[in-house]
Amino acid sequence: MIRWRGILWSIHPLFVLVMLASVMTGYFVELLTLFGIVLVHELGHVIVARGYGWTIREVKLLPFGGVAEVEDSGGLPAKEEAAVVLAGPLQNVWMGAAAWGLGQLGWWNNEWASYVVQANIMIGVFNLLPILPLDGGKMLQVLLSRWLTYHQMLLWGARISLLLSAGMVLYAFLPIIKAGGTGIQLNLLAVGIFLFMTNWTYNRNIPYLFLRFLTSRAAASTRHIVRGVWAQPIVVSKRHTVTAALRLFKRDQYHLIVVMEERGRIVAVLPEQRLVNGFLEDGKPDRAVCDLFM
Template structure:
């Protein structure tokens, strides 16, 4: 459990909302179970699941090397659990099995958790859907950068909305929104700073992508680079959903080297100077 969830639990117990908290806890558990079951179906190795008041975060070993389509299906599996739970709660209320007020509470809780998680802010489910979608139009380093930027902007907007009440006479701060917005902002601030290290992890799992794409009979996509450009510039051109052949050009537009991406990646990972020209890296 994330410390934020523990704080919410403590506050709920102190204010006498234990039953509502326990219901929220069960909804979050089922929400995360949706992610885990679909991830296990695809054969993912899950390190841990962190429970948060608005959902959870499943951490996997080889994020970035997994197919974007699978990533999207795993992400949407959580909110889909909120759909059937909300419909079931509504049905129980209509049949008289639950009190109308309790049925309405469970429906509202599922709607809140499901819709909130679809916001395009990392690491919410919507943020992972955003990242999976960007993987089809940008190289992976840019995907991570844009995911962090969009998430920082939207979480900043969330914080601003939580403070709007201060502009009205007698208004106040929406504390829940402020806490969650601040948590998401700090998470993405850390994520943005960690992108160079996360990218190294992405490179270390590229062999899995190459094997998968070759088994599917997918043709290699060309990456054309000037031999004088740095090695770090070259590897940052890799796409998540493709594997590549590097065409290293000399002056006069002649091809000096043609190398599969794994050779470039392996040389780069062993290189002490990431700014070394790519043509020297392949000698």
């Protein structure tokens, strides 16, 4: 692990295993090239994130990309996250194009240029798979947040990622099922298991991730109020629990909580900060919304 520009950079154990396998099989130069491609891919994310003022604590490098730990990730605007996500695969586009151009000019031999082009295509395309924590999985969540609540976005992002990573594991066994198969695709199996276990843990941590989202709402609410935005109302009954109302919050929206009786009479209108603060202060998930204004 090294610290550079205030960011802790580390190599995931899965990448270490790939390194050892490459040394044993004589593909060390190819490994260094792969490492360089992954590093530049991740630097693309970091540079754009820093441009938006994000605080990045740590970046873990994997054979197919990296995972960045960002402060206040629950309160980051969707548009900014989309730009940061796309910045990684865009690095693979220019690196692949540069390798192709160097091959065409004769400055690199065609075999090596072809390898670098294919490596960039592989890393870039693989990262666009809609599986967390890949870039495609993060972009999936950005798109889901346009239609779903934040809590639903977390749930469906995890479910889709679990389903697709399980499919990747099953696909790794496909060669031995076919007649004359060559055996299990070990690389794909290892990556599939890693992604499945990562998303299994992510799914279990959704309550914590949602709590982190709520703790970031104060800063987000202040930004909305200072800038001046349309408030999106959330209509609930007095019987609604605070937790149920909070799970109706959407990303990049400022909410007013309209508490209404069954006959349609408005009992109270609460700013979202009242709801969030009421939950964070006592942490009672089953507390009724009406307790906040009685």
